[in-house]
Amino acid sequence: MAEAMNAPYTSLLATRGLNAWYGESHILHGVDFEVHGGEVVTLLGRNGAGKTTTLKSVMGMVEKRSGSVQFQGAEMIGLPSNRIARLGIAVCPEERGIFSSLDVEENLLLPPQVAAGGLGLAQVYELFPNLKERLRSQGTKLSGGEQQMLAIGRILRTGARMLLLDEPTEGLAPVIVQQIGRTIARLKAEGFTILLVEQNFRFAATIADRHYVMENGRVVDMIPNAQLDANMHKLHEYLGV
């Protein structure tokens, strides 16, 4: 049963005592977790538990943070988000962040390449064929599912191998959720490392290696996916479902 714990992973991303603030509000109170190279790890928890803030803190997108965030062994707590991105981390935000003053192609080409080895445009279109037919459309004129594909597709081009995805399935039709799920599975197979914020743990269970459970700005538990069934009662309690 300890297989997932002892697997030959190396810690790619790790936080220690991560605190974060929005203005006067203290949101994160010492978050500890780690993600190994090639893993898909989720952050589960109720609304307001601090999942999105954790992603934003890793990316340097909060006003104030303290503690430690290490990527490939290098400390990132003092870096601005543009420098963090250049280390090979890319974010797909919860609200998707499609730009309305840019057309689909401009949205897709916006994030600069930060490393070699990103997907080519042809590969992105192969993953998300809908995008290719809508290149001249205004970004925000796409359906919710297409916007999500665009938000994921554009960061795959950059060469970043560590992806932070914030609720990529939120509000989408089941068929689209399946497509996103297949995409994440394929990215994992190709060696991408993914940190995923999810409300829908049934979806998360189909693609993740491990789950961290957050409550009140802290990580309170870690459940390997293989032990999810055995911990279902605990999880129901955490998530209140």
Add this chain to the structure above:
Amino acid sequence: MRAPFRTTAMDSIFGVPVQALFGQLLIGLINGSFYALLSLGLAVIFGLLNIINFTHGAQYMMGAFVAYLLASKAGLGYWWSLALVPLVVGFTGVVIERLMLSKLYRLDHLYGLLLTFGLALIIQGLFRNEYGTSGLPYAMPAELAGGRNLGFMFLPNYRAWVIVASLGVCIGTWFVIEKTKLGSYLRAATENPALVQAFGINVPRMITLTYGFGVALAAFAGVMAAPIYQVSPQMGADLIIVVFAVVVIGGMGSIMGSIVTGFALGLIEGLTKVFYPEASNTVIFIIMAIVLMFKPAGLFGSQK
């Protein structure tokens, strides 16, 4: 034998002599060129910085003064000034952004407005102290002296150049912002700077350079204005009130809106001088009031 009356179609339109009509339209276009250049700079700055740059008029005046100083102290002529002055004055903008404006982005817009308004008063005061209030002359470039007779009117070469150069700069700026990769960064950062920065783009530097560019546009307009209007510390303050009305009519932050509205309002002002001179100083503000009643975000603006 008496000559027949020949004052109909060819010589007058609606009872106004053709010469006067086109003369006023030309003046309107010239004014419109400056409205467009200045409101374009304001729009670029407002779009990304969310700051209403009240220093804009003073920076336009600085453009004219630096051109005057380059000519009188260094012997550098108009064309040198056209190239150098936007760089010099734009650099002062970069310094202002780095040292002062950048501290205000987290605060209410009002603070940016107060700071830039205060800076305008200080800059104008310094120049008034040094050079007095009477205007200083600036020579027209020899290449553009004289003019040509178009048959229906006389067109001074320099005024034609102002219109062409201003149109060129406006369209070039529009092209860069709307049609290039650099422009897509700018548009995206206007919408969501935090996300654009998280993609790896140095947004604070982009903001600094954008402010510098907007200021450079004002300085460029100042150099172009120097041979037409007199170079005086007050020249920007007089103009900027009208330019703010242009910006409000066009829509805050809209690039195309500021260009089209700038030229159009110059023309409308010119026409008003022909047909109802009493209203020529107020027509722009009347239009502003009407536009605000029906489209509060301006003709080209979108509600933010």
